[in-house]
Amino acid sequence: MSRKYDLVIVGAGPAGLMAARVAGENGLRTALLERKTAIARIRRIDGGILSPLNEYTFGQTVTFNPEVKRIGFPVCGFSIPYDGPYQNVYGFDMFSPGGTRITFGDREKQRQDPQKYRVGVSLDKELMLQGLLDEVEKAGVDIFPGINVTGIEKKSNSVLVTGNGEVFEGQFVIAADGVNSRTARLMGMNKQRKFFATHPECAWYFEDIEIPEIAGIGFVFTAYGNFYISQTCFKNHYHVGITSFTPTNEFPAKLNRFVYEDEIYSKWFKGGRKTDEVSCVINMLAPLQEPFKDNVLFIGDAAWLMEVTNVAAMCCGWKAANAVALAMIDGKMSKEGIAGYLEWWEQYFFGPYGQVEFKPFELQDFLEPGDIDYLGGLVTEPLIATMDFYKMVNTLGTTFGELFPVIQEQRPDVMERLMMVANQMDEAEEAAGKAGFPNR
Amino acid sequence: MVIIQQEVCTGCGGCIDLCPVIAVSMVDDRAVINPDSCTDCKICVKVCPVNAPYEAA
Numbered sequence: 001m002s003r004k005y006d007l008v009i010v011g012a013g014p015a016g017l018m019a020a021r022v023a024g025e026n027g028l029r030t031a032l033l034e035r036k037t038a039i040a041r042i043r044r045i046d047g048g049i050l051s052p053l054n055e056y057t058f059g060q061t062v063t064f065n066p067e068v069k070r071i072g073f074p075v076c077g078f079s080i081p082y083d084g085p086y087q088n089v090y091g092f093d094m095f096s097p098g099g100t101r102i103t104f105g106d107r108e109k110q111r112q113d114p115q116k117y118r119v120g121v122s123l124d125k126e127l128m129l130q131g132l133l134d135e136v137e138k139a140g141v142d143i144f145p146g147i148n149v150t151g152i153e154k155k156s157n158s159v160l161v162t163g164n165g166e167v168f169e170g171q172f173v174i175a176a177d178g179v180n181s182r183t184a185r186l187m188g189m190n191k192q193r194k195f196f197a198t199h200p201e202c203a204w205y206f207e208d209i210e211i212p213e214i215a216g217i218g219f220v221f222t223a224y225g226n227f228y229i230s231q232t233c234f235k236n237h238y239h240v241g242i243t244s245f246t247p248t249n250e251f252p253a254k255l256n257r258f259v260y261e262d263e264i265y266s267k268w269f270k271g272g273r274k275t276d277e278v279s280c281v282i283n284m285l286a287p288l289q290e291p292f293k294d295n296v297l298f299i300g301d302a303a304w305l306m307e308v309t310n311v312a313a314m315c316c317g318w319k320a321a322n323a324v325a326l327a328m329i330d331g332k333m334s335k336e337g338i339a340g341y342l343e344w345w346e347q348y349f350f351g352p353y354g355q356v357e358f359k360p361f362e363l364q365d366f367l368e369p370g371d372i373d374y375l376g377g378l379v380t381e382p383l384i385a386t387m388d389f390y391k392m393v394n395t396l397g398t399t400f401g402e403l404f405p406v407i408q409e410q411r412p413d414v415m416e417r418l419m420m421v422a423n424q425m426d427e428a429e430e431a432a433g434k435a436g437f438p439n440r
Numbered sequence: 441m442v443i444i445q446q447e448v449c450t451g452c453g454g455c456i457d458l459c460p461v462i463a464v465s466m467v468d469d470r471a472v473i474n475p476d477s478c479t480d481c482k483i484c485v486k487v488c489p490v491n492a493p494y495e496a497a
Binding site for chain 1: 450451452453454455456457458460462465466467468469483485486487488489490491
């Protein structure tokens with residue numbers, strides 16, 4: 001016997017929770033399935049940063065208003081509750097092995113008028129998800145924690161989702177099960193997607209440390225790995241993590257080296273307390289151009305190369321559930337019924353960002369630590385203030401493009417190695433693909 | 441046969457997502473291998489960022 005619903009949502013992250021709230025508010029009989037038991041508890045790497053503020057990514061922006069305890073989404077036209085701690089985020093910083101630095105955002109100017117110049121805020125994401133979950137419950141959605149979805153099947157007039165021996169039947173399914181979406185794989189969506197790399201990360205939580213150099217996320221390139229440090233919503237709390245474009249078992253040892261032994265950077269962590277360890281694996285497959293098959297709509301990270309951001313995920317959930325509500329009203333239980341979502345996805349996500357070139361390579365495979373120090377030291381003025389990864393990469397490309405004549409003049413040897421990066425990108429991509437697991 | 445050390449596992453779900461035969465599940469917010477469906481391919485061992493899975497004799 002199956003449980004019958006209008007809509008079955010797989011995954012209770014920001015995208016799935018928002019979809020569930022909107023579906024419930026629109027009167028749809030809705031089931032929300034989640035494999036964790038503690039839905040609002042975050043067991044996976046997450047910086048907890050809410051962006052873009054004062055800029056746009058995927059055509060979206062947010063407003064954060066602690067006075068009224070709400071986060072607003074003015075492009076889509078909804079808001080969510082948030083009554084908790086926060087810290088302003090001003091942008092990215094990049095650090096070389098020897099300590100040279102490139103900064104995105106003019107910190108001095110930004111700190112004079114945070115409302116106007118902050119590009120994000122770090123929040124307690126568990127509190128934000130709990131606020132959403134409370135609203136989902138109020139909206140009358142049936143919530144099923146601890147369900148691992150293992151099967152999905154289209155019937156003539158519905159879709160059957162199975163997990164932990166239970167069967168959930170929906171007119172539509174929204175797959176919001178994240179960047180390595182099992183639903184996408186079970187539905188065969190990954191077969192045509194280009195596979196780039198299996199990208200693991202591991203991070204430690206640190207308390208009682210102060211890193212004034214970081215006002216958002218700092219990326220640190222060392223001779224032995226790529227690290228990042230992100231500012232949480234609590235003063236003197238940071239996450240310090242390591243990333244790679246190939247699976248590796250060396251993360252714990254390398255994090256240990258960075259935090260306790262690195263000549264330049266270990267001083268940031270002196271006297272600090274490690275309080276938790278989190279991780280994630282991002283299997284990078286090209287974004288889905290048409291995130292729909294057999295009445296299953298793939299939203300947020302489930303349809304993307306990597307994480308689309310908290311904000312974009314919630315906007316996807318909002319748009320998708322509204323599209324399903326309209327399909328039900330119009331009596332069009334098909335692709336035609338939810339066409340509004342697919343057009344929106346094309347306009348804001350796939351159209352502008354879906355085919356952006358991505359090359360998984362590690363700078364250290366081509367450049368010496370001293371080369372990276374030299375290049376980091378060339379950019380003395382702050383670059384554009386942003387938390388948008390695409391904007392950051394583009395800005396770096398343009399900035400260094402303009403510096404090529406200087407590099408050629410001062411350091412022809414570095415220029416030669418930089419050219420090598422350009423020439424060997426395809427080989428690096430192939431190598432990363434071979435070392436990973438496509439998940440098809 | 442591979443076993444996931446529950447006290448090391450962070451519950452990130454990476455191995456659950458990448459297991460080619462869906463032998464790994466989230467049980468009480470940690471990853472657990474079902475020995476009946478596991479084919480011993482060891483992808484979980486290779487992808488785990490915190491080295492929680494290990495090969496038992």
